[in-house]
Amino acid sequence: MKRVVLAGAALLAFTISSYSNAALLAGWSPDYAAPGVSAGPISDAGSNALVSESTSCSLGLASCIIIDPKGVTTGAEAVTGDRYFAFSASASGQGLLYLSTLKFVAYKGGEDAENENRGWELRTSVDGYASQVSTGVVDCDPIDSSCTVPDNFSIDLSSTEFQGLTTIDFRLFAYSPTSGKVVNFANIELNGLPTSVPVPLTLVLLTSGLGFIGFSHRRRNPRAAESRG
Numbered sequence: 001m002k003r004v005v006l007a008g009a010a011l012l013a014f015t016i017s018s019y020s021n022a023a024l025l026a027g028w029s030p031d032y033a034a035p036g037v038s039a040g041p042i043s044d045a046g047s048n049a050l051v052s053e054s055t056s057c058s059l060g061l062a063s064c065i066i067i068d069p070k071g072v073t074t075g076a077e078a079v080t081g082d083r084y085f086a087f088s089a090s091a092s093g094q095g096l097l098y099l100s101t102l103k104f105v106a107y108k109g110g111e112d113a114e115n116e117n118r119g120w121e122l123r124t125s126v127d128g129y130a131s132q133v134s135t136g137v138v139d140c141d142p143i144d145s146s147c148t149v150p151d152n153f154s155i156d157l158s159s160t161e162f163q164g165l166t167t168i169d170f171r172l173f174a175y176s177p178t179s180g181k182v183v184n185f186a187n188i189e190l191n192g193l194p195t196s197v198p199v200p201l202t203l204v205l206l207t208s209g210l211g212f213i214g215f216s217h218r219r220r221n222p223r224a225a226e227s228r229g
Contacts, residue, residue: 019188021063036095036194040088049083058142059150064186071179075121075135078173090167097165099157099192105150107140109182118176118183125169126161
């Protein structure tokens with residue numbers, strides 16, 4: 001558990017949902033969702049990529065999501081061509097989500113070719129998938145290189161647009177210039193703070209203000225305070 005700063009206040013951020021074992025569960029479901037959070041399964045609905053799951057993953061991973069972008073070479077082409085898989089998180093009842101990070105690992109599947117770039121781009125429903133939240137290049141190739149651990153990625157979601165949400169959908173796009181040369185994703189983890197009962201800031205300020213006024217009044221009128229005692 002790590003301390004982050006969200007919306008101007010120091011809060012403890014923890015795992016909201018995770019998909020470390022999605023391939024082992026029916027419907028690619030999350031293996032964890034925090035109390036007060038509803039997490040949707042991994043989905044390829046609407047995607048033009050070939051998305052599958054596996055329990056025969058490299059680098060000691062128990063489960064991975066495999067995406068074949070079918071020969072798109074950049075993140076922009078992946079977005080235009082709908083090469084993605086999706087997942088979501090929603091706060092229950094009147095709660096809200098205050099996000100901090102999205103973390104996952106990735107590596108190349110299938111034999112690599114010299115100077116062949118593979119990578120990903122993240123977009124969300126916050127702005128209707130209009131803008132890039134983050135992007136990255138996947139370098140680890142357990143077949144043609146000596147990498148022994150997958151590439152680790154951590155995306156900062158502490159900015160204002162990811163605070164106080166009732167729901168959010170993520171689309172993780174992937175690109176690879178050759179069809180059949182895939183990108184494998186695993187250990188997807190969304191972190192932040194879900195609140196089950198949101199407290200209006202104006203109410204907090206009003207309550208604290210009244211308390212301060214009362215304290216100041218008692219300080220200025222000690223005899224009145226003693227007579228009431």
